[in-house]
């Protein structure tokens with residue numbers, strides 16, 4: 269059986285070594301005579317998995333002790349609601365950067381609870397850049413400042429961590445978390461859906477500074493309250509044990525690769541290679557301003573959009589899957605998360621060059 273190079277934006281590729289380990293573990297996990305999907309989340313064996321996963325993540329990101337690591341469900345999308353419900357009083361002003369489709373959704377949700385002030389907006393150029401921080405229209409006394417560090421659809425990544433001053437900084441890092449080292453101490457809350465660099469969908473990572481926990485209003489449903497997850501080690505109800513276990517294997521795998529410095533070096537090389545191939549061609553183009561180009565999601569447009577469907581058909585036949593771009597951008601998008609091997613980038617570039625030579 270041959271594995272495809274999967275360029276999906278999420279659910280995304282999982283490292284081969286992790287898949288091998290899952291295959292080995294399934295029938296008799298940890299000597300229990302059961303698969304991990306069949307054990308109690310309260311069993312000694314699973315509690316050990318959960319705490320090891322948290323410790324490995326803490327090691328990878330050097331998460332300071334005054335931060336809690338929570339694993340709720342509901343994806344990053346539920347954090348669009350949980351963030352305002354936990355960090356702001358009803359009707360309070362909150363600052364949001366509007367830099368793409370995901371921050372737009374976060375703003376729509378927060379607007380149900382708070383008064384959202386859009387402090388930066390790049391919709392004038394179809395979300396292809398990050399507005400200069402000096403021009404942001406910040407509010408006095410905002411409960412927090414929210415931004416999406418990597419807009420998965422347009423392939424735009426913040427080239428800096430915003431300076432929020434005394435305001436709590438919150439970031440949706442769904443499609444960039446674990447792609448490189450990160451200074452967690454600059455943030456109040458970091459959240460990410462699992463299905464890109466963490467593991468299968470079904471679990472959400474929330475890293476939250478401890479002093480921000482316990483501020484949700486009385487009417488906040490328990491499962492939307494950070495303090496409920498914090499007090500119960502994210503097990504106040506049945507968690508998705510399989511997803512959590514796989515996330516733990518991914519964290520262990522990343523540590524084995526040498527941690528996030530090593531991961532970042534590879535990611536940078538992979539992205540530079542692909543952008544260089546796009547920029548060096550007169551047939552492909554990437555619309556994103558150069559300093560904001562994502563390491564993880566690389567959209568590229570074909571010189572002749574009539575060839576899009578042929579490109580997709582032939583790339584699929586060549587074992588390169590899920591390259592179709594989002595309809596709001598058009599063309600193609602290669603999502604090249606941690607689990608995409610460098611050989612996958614080389615294969616994509618060779619395919620693109622051959623396609624250009626024969627079709628353009």
Ligand SMILES: Cc1ncc(COP(=O)(O)O)c(C=O)c1O
Pocket residue numbers: 277278342343344345346370416418419420421440441442443461462
């Ligand atoms: C940046 C970003 N935020 C939020 C989401 C939504 O995540 P979920 O499907 O886990 O709710 C996605 C999904 O792709 C995303 O890329």
